[in-house]
Amino acid sequence: MQLTSYGAALEVTGSQHLLEVNGKKILLDCGLFQGRRQESFDKNSLFSFEPSEIDTVVLSHAHIDHSGNLPTLVKKGFTGVIYCTEATQSLCEVMLLDSAYIQESDAEYMARKHPDTALTPIEPLYIHEDAELALKSFKGKPYDKPFEVAPGVTVTFREAGHVLGAAIVVLDIDDAGDGKKKRLVFTGDLGRYRLPIIRDPYPIDQTDYLLCESTYGNRTHDPIEEGIPALARVINRTIKRGGKIIIPAFALERSQELIYSLHILIHEKKIPDNLPIYLDSPLANAITSIFKQHVELYDEEIKKEFKNHNPFIMRQLRQTADVEESKNLNHFIGPCIIISASGMCEAGRIRHHLKNNIEDPKNTVVIVGYMAENTLGRKIVEGNKQIKIFDHMYKMNAEVVIMEAFSAHADMNDLDGYIKPINSLKKVMLVHGEIDQSEPFAERIRAYTGAETIVMKPQVTIDL
Ligand SMILES: [Zn+2]
Ligand SMILES: [Zn+2]
Structure with a gap:
């Protein structure tokens, strides 16, 4: 052979x-x-x-x-x-x-x-x-x-x-x-x-x-256990400033891990339970529905933590249906979390959220995934103060946090x-x-x- x-x-x-x-x-x-x-x-x-x-x-x-x-x-x-x-x-x-x-x-x-x-x-x-x-x-x-x-x-x-x-x-x-x-x-x-x-x-x-x-x-990677507490610290710090948390995330697995992690934090009262969480990506929404169905593939831990409750169903989570709803997020006032694709910020709705939010120092961009060379995501990771989005330059005044525990x-x-x-x-x-x-x-x-x-x-x- x-x-x-x-x-x-x-x-x-x-x-x-x-x-x-x-x-x-x-x-x-x-x-x-x-x-x-x-x-x-x-x-x-x-x-x-x-x-x-x-x-x-x-x-x-x-x-x-x-x-x-x-x-x-x-x-x-x-x-x-x-x-x-x-x-x-x-x-x-x-x-x-x-x-x-x-x-x-x-x-x-x-x-x-x-x-x-x-x-x-x-x-x-x-x-x-x-x-x-x-x-x-x-x-x-x-x-x-x-x-x-x-x-x-x-x-x-x-x-x-x-x-x-x-x-x-x-x-x-x-x-x-x-x-x-x-x-x-x-x-x-x-x-x-x-x-x-x-x-x-x-x-x-x-x-x-x-x-x-x-x-x-x-x-080597950072230990997985560091991810959830680090996420809580960033969220609470940003809420105190009255800002928004913008998270570019891959539609498969990373988006669902984030929802799961946020669900745990809400359960444990580590973040406020009235904080709106938007999953703004049609692909990530479709994939999350598939995660909801495949309960037989969950590990023992998640079954223990959530018992008969599905980890991907929570009242704080809003899955945007269409472009209009996504655009309306621009006018949202006060703290919220926006998880959106694409993961490396090269396409999709995330670019709109970055464009609308990075100039405000109250906000935070949380990077949870690998950013390949020459991508918009990599420019954020490298600490550039001027970021080009849709052929326009924007000042990066928001806090940028890089988390390597989510791999x-x-x-x-x-x-x-x-x-x-x-x-x-x-x-x-x-x-x-x-x-x-x-x-x-x-x-x-x-x-x-x-x-x-x-x-x-x-x-x-x-x-x-
Ligand atoms: Zn793979
Ligand atoms: Zn691969």
């Missing part, structure tokens, strides 16, 4: 790994590469393999860098089944349509801005109909129940503890036809222990091969703790990380497991 990484090799986005076994081609993830516009368009629109030859896709989770290029795959001829967990299927139903909308509006914007540049892609990567077609191929499967994806290849989804529905993909493979099974485990994105809402990552006790993410292979990725200690107990490891392949994170991680794995450990290079096939 052979494995080739076509994306998320020496980089973090565009997760795509092809497993060839028993004459079948199984694609693990089909994520969108996210980077500079032209490079992204080229990478995402041209596959280095023939989509029609792929037999099956196994999807680890709904994040766009893992699922976002499925509509292109289907558009280019893939006709097989896309297996994922049931929650991932529900999430993709809203996230892939949202992604299609972004592709369409982006192409429209570029066509308007550069009508005469031949180089600029003015065709969207895919449209609504392509995403809808891809969604028809999805087959949701429960966690912990093995199922066959190809002759001699069984898959079991295990909790990854990363975002709702995220799975560690365990493949049990009989590639010699002699009944002797080899195991390959694909971590997808591995979460953190004690992350709110969802369960901890499922411990794998044995595998021959491990295809492992390495986003934070050489970095959904395992850090180096979590990763080491996850791998050390695994028995009979023969080979570890590292993906989904930049070289400064993957290389030192590979060194450590070699030292504590003795297993051959390689950092996967793009389009280089390895034998297993």
Whole structure:
């Protein structure tokens, strides 16, 4: 059997790994590469393999860098089944349509801005109909129940503890036809222990091969426990000044973690219970509804804390329905919390809230997520005093608070703790990380497991 990484090799986005076994081609993830516009368009629109030859896709989770290029795959001829967990299927139903909308509006914007540049892609990567077609191929499967994806290849989804529905993909493979099974485990994105809402990552006790993410292979995070009390301090300080708290947040998981955290703070009377909380993002609202439904995936802690009460239903929470309601927030007087997308402030309603609020020193902007280079969010994190939004300069007079406790990725200690107990490891392949994170991680794995450990290079096939 052979494995080739076509994306998320020496980089973090565009997760795509092809497993060839028993004459079948199984694609693990089909994520969108996210980077500079032209490079992204080229990478995402041209596959280095023939989509029609792929037999099956196994999807680890709904994040766009893992699922976002499925509509292109289907558009280019893939006709097989896309297996994922049931929650991932529900999430993709809203996230892939949202992604299609972004592709369409982006192409429209570029066509308007550069009508005469031949180089600029003015065709969207895919449209609504392509995403809808891809969604028809999805087959949701429960966690912990093995199922066959190809002759001699069984898959079991295990909790990854990363975002709702995220799975560690365990493949049990009989590639010699002699009944002797080899195991390959694909971590997808591995979460953190004690992350709110969802369960901890499922411990794998044995595998021959491990295809492992390495986003934070050489970095540690602030402890999760520091997040909620830090949030309370910022909120109370801002209320005292009579200001608003503006939080850019990713629509999946981060927005729900914030709602959950605020709910806990209200329960414990650490913040006033008459403080309005606005979730102002259509995507985050749709995803929150999916979180409300998947009670079976909550961890024991949340069940204890909320008993028969749903953590995502509270009277203080207002989920804005339309643009009008969102605009009305501009005229709201007095303290409130506004959680809005996009997470890196590059698109969506958050830009309006920043524009309207950052010049007032009473207000606070709370950064709870990763901000990539060249994004508006990164400019805020870097402490710029002048911020450009919609082609206008605004003075950053508001307080800026950066909280690193809210991360959904395992850090180096979590990763080491996850791998050390695994028995009979023969080979570890590292993906989904930049070289400064993957290389030192590979060194450590070699030292504590003795297993051959390689950092996967793009389009280089390895034998297993
Ligand atoms: Zn992810
Ligand atoms: Zn990822």
